[in-house]
Amino acid sequence: MNKHLLSAADLTRDDAVAILDTAVELARVSDRTVKKLPTLRGRTVVNLFFEDSTRTRISFEAAAKRLSADVITFSAKGSSVSKGESLKDTALTLEAMGADAIVVRHGASGAPHRLAHSGWIDGVVVNAGDGTHEHPTQALLDAYTLRHHLSSDEGALDGRHVVIVGDVLHSRVARSNVLLLHTLGARVTLVAPPTLMPVGVESWPCGISYDLDAALPGADAVMMLRVQAERMNAAYFPSANEYSRRYGLDVRRSDLLADGGIVMHPGPMNRGMEITAEVADGPRSVIVEQVTNGVHVRMAVLYRLLGAADVIGEAS
Numbered sequence: 431m432n433k434h435l436l437s438a439a440d441l442t443r444d445d446a447v448a449i450l451d452t453a454v455e456l457a458r459v460s461d462r463t464v465k466k467l468p469t470l471r472g473r474t475v476v477n478l479f480f481e482d483s484t485r486t487r488i489s490f491e492a493a494a495k496r497l498s499a500d501v502i503t504f505s506a507k508g509s510s511v512s513k514g515e516s517l518k519d520t521a522l523t524l525e526a527m528g529a530d531a532i533v534v535r536h537g538a539s540g541a542p543h544r545l546a547h548s549g550w551i552d553g554v555v556v557n558a559g560d561g562t563h564e565h566p567t568q569a570l571l572d573a574y575t576l577r578h579h580l581s582s583d584e585g586a587l588d589g590r591h592v593v594i595v596g597d598v599l600h601s602r603v604a605r606s607n608v609l610l611l612h613t614l615g616a617r618v619t620l621v622a623p624p625t626l627m628p629v630g631v632e633s634w635p636c637g638i639s640y641d642l643d644a645a646l647p648g649a650d651a652v653m654m655l656r657v658q659a660e661r662m663n664a665a666y667f668p669s670a671n672e673y674s675r676r677y678g679l680d681v682r683r684s685d686l687l688a689d690g691g692i693v694m695h696p697g698p699m700n701r702g703m704e705i706t707a708e709v710a711d712g713p714r715s716v717i718v719e720q721v722t723n724g725v726h727v728r729m730a731v732l733y734r735l736l737g738a739a740d741v742i743g744e745a746s
């Protein structure tokens with residue numbers, strides 16, 4: 431496994447399966463009365479968030495704490511220093527504090543890569559979402575959730591069909607998921623209006639469709655993406671109503687999925703826009719479960735990247 435986790439493409443199939451299997455073990459620990467493991471005692475994990483986040487930040491914090499690491503959370507939003515300089519200065523500060531792992535979310539695509547390969551720091555870097563580029567731990571928690579529901583032996587996802595729908599253009603979740611799901615043997619179809627499909631998407635390892643009703647029948651899972659209004663500097667579709675009518679998930683559409691097919695969303699959701707409340711809270715939805723799984727998967731990532739000793743068996 432690579433030293434850092436910057437992209438879902440960093441993971442071989444064996445790496446990804448090893449992380450998912452470790453997460454399954456760690457999830458069992460979370461069922462115990464004493465949930466904490468001594469694995470990362472004395473190690474320091476810094477959460478460096480230059481962009482807003484609820485789930486991802488809390489999830490990494492919970493993951494590091496359950497492994498007994500010292501956790502420092504740094505929200506850099508509002509800084510007026512130019513991005514390159516502020517990142518370097520921050521990195522030097524973190525290095526001076528002896529950070530063993532830096533979990534970074536940044537509005538600029540490539541910022542975690544810069545942090546990892548600049549020579550500013552020694553610790554491992556985990557990408558918690560960079561611009562419109564990648565979000566590899568989200569893809570891992572999605573793969574964990576898919577495996578749990580669609581694979582009886584917790585094996586891989588060979589031959590499963592996952593439809594990813596919505597604002598693909600601005601979505602780091604979509605890109606990381608396409609890469610990881612392909613690595614794990616699943617078939618992915620991206621569905622979006624033409625204006626929200628990224629340039630060059632033809633070279634991604636997935637199918638492309640502009641018609642949601644045509645893509646959904648028989649699929650094993652549908653992953654809805656948030657319409658990322660904060661990243662839109664132009665009108666990408668005529669109106670919210672029209673978007674929902676063509677690309678929103680309602681009960682009729684979710685019933686086109688295969689029997690046992692699941693509905694996913696990375697959150698935060700725009701209820702009534704890309705997904706109706708009825709579907710989000712309905713029987714096929716695993717959206718809340720995705721959040722729980724995120725903690726186990728992030729524990730597994732920290733555990734493997736920080737080369738922790740094999741102490742899953744002993745709760746402290």
Ligand code: NCD
Nearest residue numbers: 485486559565656696697698
């Ligand atoms: C995603 C993100 O931040 O990229 N959310 C998340 O991490 N749970 C998706 C989004 O913001 O829409």
